[in-house]
C-alpha cells in the first residue's frame with residue numbers, strides 16, 4: 001500500500017467529514033483546505049483559503065503527492081457563482097497540481113453531469129463513461145470539471161479520476177436513492193482506491209454502493225480496485241413502510257424518468273434555496 005500526503009479541498013464540507021477519518025485510519029496524511037474553518041479538523045493541518053487563490057494553493061499543495069478536490073457549490077446556483085467556485089476553482093487546482101508535479105488528482109464530479117440520462121428500463125446499467133447530459137448549471141460545471149480533468153491528463157500527463165458521485169448520505173433518503181446511494185464507508189473505500197491504483201490515466205467512475213436496485217455500472221470502480229460493501233436494500237422495507245405516512249419518500253415521475261431525479265425538473269434543489277432563474 002502506498003501512503004500519501006493528500007491535499008483535500010472542501011475540507012469543511014460534509015463529504016470531507018465522511019471520508020477524512022477513514023483515510024487517516026488507512027495511514028494517509030491530509031492537508032485540509034477550505035474557504036471556511038471546519039467544525040473538526042480531525043487533527044489534520046488546515047489551510048483557510050479559496051481554491052481560486054493560486055498563491056495560497058501553491059503553498060498548501062507543496063509536498064503533497066495527491067489532491068482530492070471536493071470544494072465547490074454542491075447544488076444548483078447562480079451561473080456566476082457556479083462558474084467561479086466549480087469551474088475556475090477546479091482549473092486553479094489542476095494548474096497548481098501540474099506546476100508542483102502532483103501527479104494524482106481525484107475530482108468530485110456528480111451524477112448531475114449526466115442527469116438527463118434516462119433511467120434504464122430494460123435491466124441494463126448506465127456505463128461509467130456515459131456522455132454528458134447535464135441537468136442544471138451545476139451539472140454543466142461538473143461536465144466542465146470532467147473536461148478539465150481530461151485536458152490536464154492528455155496535455156500534461158496527470159492521472160485524473162473523476163468520480164460521478166451519486167447520492168452520498170448516511171442512509172438512503174427516498175426510493176430513488178435505493179438505486180443511487182453511496183454509503184459513507186463505501187465513499188472511504190472509493191477514495192482510497194483512487195489513491196492506491198497505479199497509473200489510472202483519465203477516467204470517469206460511478207460513486208455508488210452495491211445496491212440491489214442499482215442501475216449504475218460497477219465496472220469502472222472494480223477496474224480501480226473499489227469493492228463496495230454496502231447495499232441500500234436493508235433500508236427498503238422500513239422506507240416503504242414509512243411512505244404510508246410520507247408519500248414524498250416514493251419515487252417521483254422525475255426520479256423514474258431520469259437518473260438525476262428532481263435535479264432534472266424545472267425546480268432543482270438550489271444552494272441557499274434561491275432558484276437561478278425567475
Ligand SMILES: NC(=O)c1ccc[n+]([C@@H]2O[C@H](COP(=O)([O-])OP(=O)(O)OC[C@H]3O[C@@H](n4cnc5c(N)ncnc54)[C@H](O)[C@@H]3O)[C@@H](O)[C@H]2O)c1
Nearest residue numbers: 010012013014015035050051070071072074108110165168
Ligand atoms: N454530497 C453528495 O452526495 C455529492 C454528490 C455528488 C457530488 N458531490 C460533490 O462533492 C463535493 C463535496 O460535496 P459536499 O456535500 O461535501 O458539499 P459541502 O457544501 O458540504 O462542502 C463543500 C465545501 O467546499 C467549500 N468551498 C466552496 N467553494 C470553495 C472555494 N472556491 N474555495 C475553497 N472552498 C470552497 C465550502 O466552504 C464547503 O465547505 C462537491 O464538489 C459536490 O458537488 C457531492
